[in-house]
Amino acid sequence: MLHRSLIAVVAFVAVLALAASGGAARHAAAFPVTIHAANGDVVIQKRPTRVISLSPTGTEDLFAVGAGSQVIAVDNDSDYPKNAPHTTLSGYTPNIEAIAGYKPDLVVVSNDIGGIVGALQKLGITVLLEPAVDNMAGAYDEMRQLGGATGHAEQSTKVVGGLERSLTKILRSVPKAQRHLTVYHELDPTYYSATSATFIGRIYKLFGFRNIADAADTTHSGYPQLSAEYIVASNPDIVVLADTVCCGQNAKTVAARPGWGGIAAVKHGRVVGVDDSVASRWGPRIVDFARAIAAVARKK
């Protein structure tokens, strides 16, 4: 009797162990993973649970792919989402000691400022460099990389698919006749702009808009400073203000600028203010940006 129950117990334990090992095997299949990031192939041994993001876009991506609960600290410029663990860590003047003090198992950066990638790796900390991209494909790649690195590969693929579908729908919502409008993207009130070669410029290109900054970028910087005269003479159909938060610009201030009252965008109510930071990042909220642009582009 005792013998029998012993066998039963042993069998039960064995089954449990098997189940557990099977589960472990499934988990082990996801990790280690190799991520092809900008700092080369990065091997991540196990699912990170102490992630630091020093990149505002990286922070938005991590939360979008469902890795938010694994993030323990974000830099002082990461202001979205609101529930991210904001700290005073800086992505511009990173302090290695302060970062290491959080005992992170993964650090996401968008710039290798001051050799931070190498310095953190020396301390045995895994680093993913996810720099600024210049097209949507690059942005999607980074979302999938961050998903894969944090054990959310599947979800990140789903998120990217959703973004792609939304963007296609938004692009189609603008009728063909309105696809040839000219656009002026304003970065600050001294008329710095962005050409079609930049990430934000590519979005306008997807719509089919003509960007007035293109002809002005004689030095191919991507971000020329235009003269007021040139902007007014180009008579843009759409004016996009990416200096609403920093510099308080809006449709009214644009209309009040000397000589600007007569341009097409002002006359047809196609001056649109966007969140500065959304327009300067390459994260999932770019779809919201595209939606705002489409809304004014549809105006006859």
Add this chain to the structure above:
Amino acid sequence: MAVDSIRGAEAAVRARGVSRPWRLLAGAFLAGSLLVGLGVGPVGIGATGIVESALSHLPFVHVHSPLSALEEAVLWQIRAPRVVLAAIVGGMLAIAGSAYQGVFRNPLADPYLLGVAAGSGLGATLAIAYGHVGRSGQLLPLASFVGGLTAVAATYVLGRSAGAVRTASSLVLAGVTVTLFLTAIQTFVQQQHTNTLRDVYAWLLGGFSTASWKQVAVAAPYVAVSSLAIVLHRRMLDVLSVGDEEASSLGVDVPRLRLALVVAATAGTAAAVSVSGLIAFVGIIVPHTIRLLVSTSYRAVVPLSFVVGAGFLVLADVLARTIVSPAELPIGVVTAFFGAPFFAVVLRSARTMR
């Protein structure tokens, strides 16, 4: 020795003012610059169009402007205020530079010597970082103006408290101290607000890309009053050029004269900086050019500095907006790019003259 100096002082005071040809030449240079400034831009507007359009704006002249509404707006709302603003800022910086060089008997003195630049820079940075104003806001010029004046006031107090030696050099050293201190604060604030980095940077480089008649109206009164004050003291600058003691022995209240000139030059400079940002070299290049070409007497240097400085900055701005047209270069790049080599020439010729 003392007799020699006094004789020297008298000679300096008797030195001649601006001769007629130079006066005409400087005037022609300024007029030419203004016309070029008005005529050149990304939007091509012919000379006759500009003249007829200008006439059409005059009362009792019945000429119809041949320009479209857009060209009218470009010419009179965007280009014209830009040219005028560049002229008054250039004139102010150059005349203030000449006054500072005279007051401190230092050929390297420029209008920013006593901390105006650092103070204005800090004021502007604070306004951009905490005021969320951007460059077109009203707060920015005010903050930069107040910052500039405060910095120079601090320099003056520090320089006076430096001891019995109330000489020019203790003021200059105080200026260096204040500049370094304020620059440190400015850098700190800027580094803490990296999102405003480009705004601050654009301001520090200076420029007229957002010039408007409103800015002209803001700066013009200060520039007029302080330039006039400096022009009226031009003979005194000649007296001062022979030395504090010698000037005192001629009956000049040196500390008071110095204060008056510094206040005038500073108020004008701060007003100019508040609408244009920091523009390097104008205050040094222009007075030195006049010294080399025309006369070392302040009776020539002071008035000519204003006229030539105005023309120079208008031309520099034309380059700033045409070299990479229709994009823009920061004007500080243009003035320094032409200013630095020029300054090397000035230094060389000064050495060979000795």
